[in-house]
């Protein structure tokens with residue numbers, strides 16, 4: 451790959467409180483796909499305007515004109531095998547919802563043919579909405595999890611993919627012995643666990659109610675042995691909290707912590723709606739990342755996570771779609787919900803201000819991106835994960851650049867995304883090769 455310089459209207463967040471805005475700016479990207487620098491002055495980026503016209507030059511300048519150039523979004527929590535259930539099954543709270551709708555659907559992934567049809571579509575649609583990295587739950591099935599990892603590799607998207615560990619409170623078809631779980635992970639680790647790879651395994655105990663202490667211990671040991679990241683669910687729903695207390699006789703975060711699943715390796719916990727006090731302090735101390743999933747918390751009627759408080763306390767927070775608890779795969783739309791839910795929270799409890807656009811944007815880009823490496827910003831050294839937005843159809847009056855971005859976040863969709871980059875490489879639309887009606 452040549453060194454590239456992209457010219458456009460550049461917006462990104464270094465800090466959560468404000469946008470960096472470069473009208474007619476340049477971002478220089480090295481041959482490995484890392485940002486060298488951003489500037490409105492080409493000469494400060496080690497190039498001049500004539501250099502790119504010379505075919506001999508090692509630098510290519512690409513002019514995106516009046517378009518917006520922003521960091522790509524990251525989805526910190528999403529269930530690939532729940533894609534068929536997106537937008538349905540909104541009538542139950544978490545525990546009965548899992549039993550009635552979610553587990554029966556996930557059981558279908560024993561069939562790799564079904565898995566391929568659905569997973570191809572899922573990966574294509576992550577691409578569609580500009581999500582270049584995701585933390586993904588698959589199912590217990592090793593073969594279809596492996597398939598999903600291959601589909602991400604083929605697409606050129608970054609993903610941490612978790613074979614789901616579970617052995618209690620679930621149907622037989624989703625339950626595995628501890629030995630089977632470890633064997634399946636060892637296979638996936640042998641194939642995929644390369645340090646710089648875009649697609650890697652992540653240890654994924656579903657949640658405490660789904661895993662016996664032996665299963666949780668084995669997950670912690672796998673994470674430690676292979677230095678793998680961990681993902682799970684935490685403090686999402688009141689009935690779930692009561693169940694954890696009954697099963698483990700301890701508060702929720704402490705249950706993960708005692709098995710080495712709470713920040714001993716990089717860890718992301720989804721929801722944290724009822725996290726407070728000592729659980730919040732342990733999250734902070736251990737550097738655990740919170741995946742805030744506002745659409746899911748609305749649909750499954752879980753509650754409103756205290757995100758402003760988490761940010762004030764210095765916790766790491768990113769955003770997740772949580773398909774199919776959440777209904778929208780578009781992380782820009784999840785930003786909007788995060789802001790709106792925080793306004794509901796504010797109305798209930800005037801103690802803290804609601805979230806702003808730059809905070810929501812930062813959570814979905816730089817903050818969530820930190821779980822994948824140096825991802826989510828255009829500061830030097832960051833991997834160039836970016837979207838080029840042609841918002842001319844939304845831009846029917848004079849708007850400032852931050853207003854144009856705000857309108858894209860609130861009103862835009864995949865139709866305005868004209869280029870997508872992951873680690874410096876342009877990512878083209880993944881091919882869905884099946885003729886099945888599910889795959890067109």
Ligand code: GUN
Pocket residue numbers: 529544548552656657683686746750772775
């Ligand atoms: N807790 C355990 N499993 C799940 C799941 O699939 N979705 C959500 N929202 N919460 C969970």
Ligand code: FE
Pocket residue numbers: 527529683720772775
């Ligand atoms: Fe979830």
